[in-house]
Amino acid sequence: MLDIKITKAATLKAKPADETKLGFGKIFTDHMFLMEYTRGQGWHDARIVPYAPFILDPACVVFHYAQEIFEGMKAYRAVDGTIQLFRPDCNAKRMQDSCDRLCIPTIPVEDYIQAVKALVEVEKDWVPHTEGASLYIRPFIFATDVGLGVHASPTYTFCIIVAPSGAYYAEGINPVRIYVEDEYVRAAPGLTGFTKCGGNYAASIKAGELAEEKGFAQVLWLDGVEKKYVEEVGSMNIMFKISGKIYTAPCTGTVLPGVTRRSCIELLRDWGYEVVEEHVAIADIMKAGHDGTLEEVFGTGTAAVVSPVKELDWKDDKVFICDGKIGPLTQKLYNTMTGMQWGKIPDDKGWIVPVCKG
Missing domain, CATH: 3.30.470.10 (Aminotransferase class 4, branched-chain amino acid transferase, N-terminal domain)
Incomplete structure (x- = not known):
């Protein structure tokens, strides 16, 4: 002590x-x-x-x-x-x-x-x-x-x-547009992608500024070897609901193991959803967007908690999600997480640690 x-x-x-x-x-x-x-x-x-x-x-x-x-x-x-x-x-x-x-x-x-x-x-x-x-x-x-x-x-x-x-959402939850980066890379096997070191964020600024110039809120990073598989967004992990299942990149060295990510996965599994932690190709995500099986996309992180995504742009191909609105599962996750954090609903997971009375 x-x-x-x-x-x-x-x-x-x-x-x-x-x-x-x-x-x-x-x-x-x-x-x-x-x-x-x-x-x-x-x-x-x-x-x-x-x-x-x-x-x-x-x-x-x-x-x-x-x-x-x-x-x-x-x-x-x-x-x-x-x-x-x-x-x-x-x-x-x-x-x-x-x-x-x-x-x-x-x-x-x-x-x-x-x-x-x-x-x-x-x-x-x-x-x-x-x-x-x-x-x-x-x-x-x-x-x-x-x-x-x-x-x-x-x-x-x-x-x-x-x-x-x-x-974070002073005027309500507004779904964001995401640019899929396929030139620069955020992390590669054996490096520091799973850590919170400043170098990771410094290396991401260039792509983030270019995306912002094009009107996008965030960059979705692909893997550093094949530039094929989705990994994470600039300041968040990211999840995709496809045909009722939730897909997200595994934390195997190149993806930050987010606390919010981990918590959302636990809640989703409690609610009966199958959560698949595996490498998913961006081409398959875009295909699902076009054939209608991409039901919801959302980022998870400390700042936003859960951030809905309304558009993905990769190589000038665009997919639009949930008619630009927050999806029902995304909303449920947000309500549950923030409800526990601000003491509005019971903490039945043992996640809350009291500090003092204000």
Whole structure:
């Protein structure tokens, strides 16, 4: 168990007056969690301190060799006033997997959860009251050794910052248009596709900007070897309902094992759906779109929870889904997931972890 020392800020920031204009990742709270790692000593000096910039040497390893990873999760203000987390153990275990691939020392699951809960409790007044809004939580680790040369750093910083964020669907759930990328690739076997490291996202920006210029909301990535099989969307996993079955790419090294993805699969199987985790060719997806068997398409992720897709565009071939509306299964998943997260329906899965009363 961590011995977390807390130093409160002398002056607190004014809370946002209008929670409908929070946006995402633009406003940060008064405090942050910090902990350092030193080889031979392990993780040490766990503390919550006033939010402030880092002072880093220009030769810091993270700047030159990108040895860093991060997570993304939320704290929710439930209808009874309880502030709660959604499956934080899954985020903690995924961070351990990312650490292992990037040669970063892992943090015990219980320490990760304790650190998140401690910071959220300190910042509980920042958890929004508006329906659909939440406190976004960003844990991250970066290498701090000073010196050039490709090697695993002997020192690291673990930090958690939090940001009140508005409802993803402020004006209702709007299905999105997706561009299928067949030139650039996001990941390939043996690389870091299954981790949450910044390099994955940096490499995706180019294709994302090109898609945006064409009027698309996201990029659907194909596999990095044959550029044939669907994998994931820029910020989400993706699922396809074809002839009553749900298809999604397997998490076998090139696809991020999303916590929302995992949760949706569990719910779908509870409801009697067959969920097939296998490689599906984009050509087969488009064919299903044209012959009418592609019934629903939706992305899954922490930010949007469930995001309906109304159009796929691949090599100038287009398919349209659900007449541009959210499908009934997509809506049911969204209602169930958000209902549990905001305490509107019972948690019969054991996914909710209470933090404190708001």
